[in-house]
Amino acid sequence: MSLSLVTDYKYGISAIDAQFHRPGRAAIHLIVEKGVAALVDTGTSFSIPGVVAALKQKNIATEDLAYVILTHIHLDHAGGASECMRLFPRAKLVVHPRGASHMANPARLVAGAMSVYGEAEFKRVYGEIIPIDVERIVEAPDESRIDLNGRSLLFLDTPGHARHHNCIYDERSQSFFTGDTFGVSYREFDVDGREFVFPTTSPVQFDPVAAHASIDRIISYQPHYAYLTHYSQIGSLEKHAQSLHDLIDAHVEIAQRAKNNGTDRKAIISKALSELLLKKLSEHGCQLPLPEINELLSSDIRLNAQGLIHWLDQPSERFKQL
Template identity: 70%
Template sequence: MPHRLMDNNLPHSAEAPVIPFARPARRRVTDYGNGVSAIDADYLRPGLAAIHLIVQAGKAALVDTGTSSSVAGVMEVLREKNLAPEDVAYVFVTHIHLDHAGGAGEFMHHFPHAKLVVHPRGARHMADPARLVASATTVYGEAEFKRMYGIIRPVDVKRIVEAPDGFRLDFNGRPLLFLDTPGHARHHYCIFDEQNGSFFTGDTFGISYREFDVDGMEFVFPTTTPVQFDPVAAHASLDRLMSYNPSYAFLTHYGRIGNLPRHAAEMHDLVDAHVAIAGKLRNVPERHTALVEELGELLLRRVIAHGCKLPEEEIRSLLSLDVGLNAQGLENWLDHTSAG
């Protein structure tokens, strides 16, 4: 049975990674216009995790960092865009799960003028990542942890900026608004880019892999990852984001999506479907196995109904890591909620 996470600050990935069905390598960087690009974080497989680059009047900012192994690719993209490490003004981490923030300290080491902007609940763990490292090492073992996440450097507390709900930042003339958006994690914010009319959503707006796109329409599903999944908060955070009538959402997993009213409705429905499956299986034997099976079937059916023509084996493989994590998160949620 896979590990179940009990520490509030453990990384996104809680079990040995499954490398999904091989696909042709994607471009390292995707440019969306208006100064926003997605850079592949080189995390586990191509197209799994993105680092978003915002360029504004010659200055740069990153949204999420991947891991320490992501640094080389980002530095290459910066050079291609004629940006120096000294031009990076901010590193934003939407939350402190290690696939989003594991590389923060290493990036800050390379960006001498940058400030790290983090949710107040996560700031101390960026300054002292010992608890993050210990928790993840317990899950993976030392060798596997180093392979997946490399070095986790602390960040000088003088370079850390806490972003509480409603925090506003002027990024070189580009207004950014930070909203507290729990549901996936209690240390999660989303960033509203007023110039772009769009949100950088981390995991709050779920996951959308480009392999599932059909004629320009994306497929989006929730991440109920351990250990702080809260369906009530997840619904409220989605509604709060949509109240701004955003044009796009930039997801860490993976890149830009449109069609947000449709996807928000589907996200609400799938959050409820995940909760219903968990409630039904609360007291069954081999609960984790049963959850993985039912969640896998739910998402497989939805992807096929979406019109995806990939082989069923490939769909299951692309979903496998997230299905396992979602099952663990739902188990943790069940264990911390009453049966009534």
């Protein structure tokens, strides 16, 4: 399917394609209120030229970008933050309190990612990540707000995918920017306007109990839409919330069945996740060719399997520290 770089919605909300690995995988959301703008998530440093182009297209000066908001600090969401701070001189970086120190000193964050990808691949995918001046960082604890030129944005602590995760409720649109808390929904899987949503259990802080609670908390606001980083606007949120609850439980069950399979766990879990999602997509009515479905899901299945294995291996008090 064809996806444009910028997709405009109501209430001054736009999705800018981060061009992360492929079109339509990760969105940077732009909120504009009477000429003043905020970004929600940043993609990587290589995504920021697209942001600059979108601002220029909308006649928004770089000085009028007031906030760069991170739902959480995983690098497909926060890897472009330092480049944003360099290019947008008046912007403040708004981040969960657990993530703030990692933006001021990203050495640990970078080292962790390099240990997964290797230095060369890390630099190819994410580019350079530099420290951000602490004076420009705003911590957003649970139920805090920022004012975007008269537009109130409410921050809710929503763990489950990560302990440093906020979802942002936009009172103007009565909608949430959910990062990864409300799952993943690729537009390629839409059938007759109906979206397909599935959870992300990727490393290293998956917590199913917290994930269920965060989904319920989002739904308690009766939002009109959710704007997912992967990928943008979805509706029918109560239906999707129930599906996410069911799929989180199914992911946990798959992991627990494979718990004692030693070095074979990753392959067993990955195969079961693939079968689960293919079954659900078939029920959804998706008729994409199987190779295309597998290509769209491969990275998520790999990361979800890794996250489930990490969850299995952690002690009972695994959720106390970042």
